[in-house]
Amino acid sequence: MATTVGRVALRRPCMGGRARWRFIATSPAAELSPAELTEMRNDLFNKEKSRQLSLTPRTEKIEVKHVGKTDPGTVFVMNKNISTPYSCAMHLSEWYCKKSILALVDGQPWDMYKPLTKSCEIKFLTFKDPDPREVNKAYWRSCAMMMGCVLERAFKDDYVVSLVRVPDVPVIAGAFCYDVALDKRLDEWMPTKENLRSFTKDAHTLIYRDLPFETLEVDAKVALEIFQHNKYKVDFIEEKASQNPERIVKLHRIGDFIDVSEGPLIPRTSVCFQYEVSAVHNLPRSQPSLVRRFQGLSLPIHLRAQFTIWDKLLERSRKMVTEDEITQTESTAPTQ
Template sequence: MLVSLLWKLHSASRRRAFSSLPFARIAMATPGGHPKDEMYLGAVIPKRIQLFQAIQSQQKSHLDSLPHDSIRVTLPDGTVKEGKRWSSSPLDIAKEISKSLASNALISQVNGVLWDMKRPLEADCELKLFTFDSDEGRDTFWHSSAHILGESLEQTYGCKLCIGPCTTRGEGFYYDAFYGELGLNDEHFKQIEAAASKAVKEGQDFERIEVTRDEALEIFSDNNFKVEIINDLPSDKTITVYRCGPLVDLCRGPHIPNTSFVKAFACLKASSAYWRGNKDRESLQRVYGISYPDQKRLKEYLKNLEEAKKYDHRLLGTKQELFFCHPLSPGSWFFLPHGTRIYNKLMGFIKSQYIQRGYEEVKTPNMYNMKLWETSGHAANYRDNMFLLNIEKQEFGLKPMNCPGHCLMFQYRVRSYRELPIRMADFGALHRNEASGALTGLTRVRRFQQDDAHIFCREDQIKDEVRGVLDFIDYAYKIFGFTYELKLSTRPEQYLGEVETWDKAEAALTEALNEFGKAWQINEGDGAFYGPKIDISVSDALNRKFQCATLQLDFQLPDRFKLEFSAEDETKLERPVMIHRAILGSVERMFAILLEHYKGKWPFWLSPRQAIVCPVSAKSVDYAKQVRDRIHQAGYYADADITDRKIQKKVREAQIAQYNYILVVGEEEANTGQVSVRVRDIADHSVMSIESLLQHFADETAAFH
C-alpha cells in the first residue's frame, strides 16, 4: 500500500522533522499531575499527519491531471456563475458574489449535499451558501469547534478521541475521549480553552481526504475506538478524514474553512460517559463546549446559561414539591400531588382536543411477546434499549413505543376505505432502557408517557391529515407561548420502499406545508429510513430549542404487519399509510420544558396552586374556609392558610409558593361576602365578590382553550 511504503521510507526522518514543530513539544505532566502519553503525542500524531499528507498529495496530483473544463453554477436566485471542474470551489464562487459573503460563508450545499467551502466542484450544480445565522451554518460551526476541542484535549492530555458531534439540542458540541484514570472537572477548563485559543489563532485549515478502509485502519491503528467505528461502516461507505493543525480525525464532515472563524470558545462542563452508551464498555470523559463567531454572542449565551440554571426544572420541582426520583427506581419519577395536577392538566388539554379533532383514545398492553418486536423490526434495531422479561420460557418486552400495538388494533378485523382515516390516540406508559449516565431529570427518563397517536389513512389523504396535525401543533404551541420552526426531512441514502412512493409522500408533505402558510425549510436526506418526516423544534422563553412534536410518515410498519383495507373497488385490497404523531411528545419532557419556560410561574389554567385564602385573624378563619370550598366546588385548586401568623407573612409565603391569586379576607369581607384579591407579583389589590372572582377564573381559563 502506498501509505505503508511512504511510512517506512520516511520512518527515520519523521522524528527529527516533527520534533521541531510546536505541537510535538511534550511536557512531562499536566497541571493536575496526570502524565501525558508521550508515545501517543510524540509518535502517533506525526505518523497520522505523514500518512494524511501522503494520501492528500496523491489525490491532489490526480485532480490536477483531470480536465478542468467549464461548469455552470446556479445560485438560489437563478443567477448562473461560471467555474472550472475540479478547480473552482464554493469559496471561489462566494468571492465573485461579494467579499462579505466570502468572509462569512461557513458551508455550502451542492445539489442538496453539504459541501466544504474549499472542496472543488465536480460538475454543473445548484449552489447554496450558509452563514452562522442558518441551521446548516451553526451545525457545521459547532461540529468544527468539536474538532478544535478534540485537538486541545489530545494535545493537552494525550487522550484517545472517540466521537465529537454538535449536540442534538442544537447548542454547542462535545467530545468523548478515553483518559485512563484521569477525571476531568472545571479546573481543567482554562488549560483546554488556552490550547483551543492557540488553534484558533493559527487559522488552521480544515483539509479533507477520502481514504480506503485499509488506509483508515492504518491511520488510526493506535486508537481502538476509531478502528471499531471504521470496521462498522458499510462496505460501500465513502470514508473521509479531516485534518486541522496536528489533529487528524475520522469524520464525514463537512467543516468550516479554517479555525480562525471561531472567535469565541468556552468549555461548559465535563461528565462521564460510556463508549457507545453501553455501561459494560469503556468509561469515557465527555467535555461540552460552546463557540461563536464573536465574543458578544458568547457572553450573551453564558449569561442566559446562568439565568437558566436558576430555573432548572429539578431545582424548581423540588422547591414546589412537584416530583422526585428515588434510587430504587432510577429514571422513573414520582409525581407528588401538585405535580400530578399539572401532569393531568396537560393530558386533559390534549384529550379535550381529541374530541374536536376526530381522535379515538385507545389503551394497549404494556408487555408483548418478542415475536411482535421481531415483526416490527425493533428486536433487531432496538433490543438493547428495551426491558426484557422471561415468562414461562418465552421472552417478552415492555413496550418502548405504541406503534406496533396500534398496528395490531388496526389488523384485528377487516377494514374498509370508508373507515379511513382512523386516528388512534394512546397515553400508555412506555419504558426505554436508557443508560444510567444518560438520565437527566425529566428530559431523559426510563418510564414516561406520550400523547402518542397514529393515523392510518389512504395515500390521497396524507396531505389533509398532515395539515390537520400541523394545525393541532400550532394551536397547542401558541397556548404554551412557544415559537417553532418547521423542516421537511426527505429520503435518506439508506431507505426502504420504492422511490415513487417516497416522491408522492414528499410531494404531499410539501403541499401541506405550503398550505399551512408558515415558513419552513427542507432538510435533504434526513428523513427516517421508513418515511419522510416534518421536524418541529420549539423555542422557549430563554431562546433554547427543543424537539417535542413528531410528525412522521411510515410505509414500512403497515407493510411488515400486512395491514390492508378494502378499496372502493371491493375486489381490491390496499395498504394504508401510517402517520406517527405527537404534540407534547413525552409528557415528562414537556413538563420540564414548561416549568423552565415559565420560570416556575405557572399560568392560571395549568397551575397546581391557583388560589390561596389568607384570613387576617382568627375571626375570619371560618369565612376563609367557606371561600376555599366555593372555589373547590367550582373546579379550581385553592388552599387556606389558617395559621396564626401575621397577614404580611402569609402573603409573602404565598407569593414565594407561586399562587396565582392571593385572597385576603377579614371581618369586612366576611360581612359583605367579598374577597381582597392580589395577583401574583403585583402589589395592587382589588375587592371582588365571590361570584365575580369565579367568573374571572372561568374567563382566564377559557382564554387558553
C-alpha cells in the first residue's frame, strides 16, 4: 500500500489487509514549521552578515597578487572584506570566471565568493589541475550539501526531518553522503526508485537555478541560535567551536538553505552536471532515532561522462559507504 507524503511516495506494510494511517502533530520539540525555521535561520544569517559589513564603514584597499601559471604577477587593488576571489577572476578573463572552482589564498583553500580579508597572493584551482584533490573534496562536500537541502524539504511540513552530518567521504569512496534522522513515523519506510527519482529531480532544480554558495564565518553563539532546533547541528557546532580559541564556525548558504560546513565549497550549483541520489541505507542504531545514510553521485560540467561509464559509477555508488571504508579510503588516498 502506498501514500504520498509531501512529494515523496511512501510504502508501508498493511496490517490485517488494511492500511491504517494516523497523522499526529509535529514533535513539540520542533516548535516551528520547516518554512518558519527556514525564515528564522535566514533572518539571523542576514542580520549577522549585515552586522559584519557594518564593522568596516569605510572602504579599505588591499593588494592581491596573482601567482598562477598564466598572467603571473598581476596585482589587483581590491576592497577589504568585500572583494572575493571571483572579483579577482573577473579582472583576468572569462576563462577564470567559468573554470575556477576554488582559490588558494596565501596557500590556503578559499571559497570563490568568500571575501578577502587582507593583502595576499592568489591562485585559482580547476578540475583539470595536475593535483585536483582540494577541488574534488570541495565538489563532494557541495554535492552533499545540495542533497541535504533536497532532503530537508522533500517531505514538506508533514514530517520532521533532522539533518545529522555530512560524513567526510573521499571521492574514491564512490559516493557522497548525508546522514539524516527522519520522523519516527517513517522508521518502516522503504525508499523506492520513484522516491530517489523525486530527490534527484529536486537536486537538478537547484542546479538549473545556478545558485551561489555563500559563506559566512560566525561566532558559535550565532550558529547555535540559527540551529537551536536541531540537536545534531548543536552538537556539531559545539565540536567545531571547541577546535579554535575564537570559537568561530563556518556557515554556507544556497538559496535560502543554510548549513554548517567547514568548506571550502564550489562557487555555484550549476558546476554540477550529472547528479543522482542513488541509495538510502539504515545506519546501525547508536541513538534513539533511526539515522539513514543517503548517498549520491555527481560529475561536474567540466568532467561529464558517457552513459555507459556513468551507469557503472552509479551502480558502485549504491553500495553503502561504511565508517570503516571511510577510514580506509582516507588512509590510502594518494598524498603526492
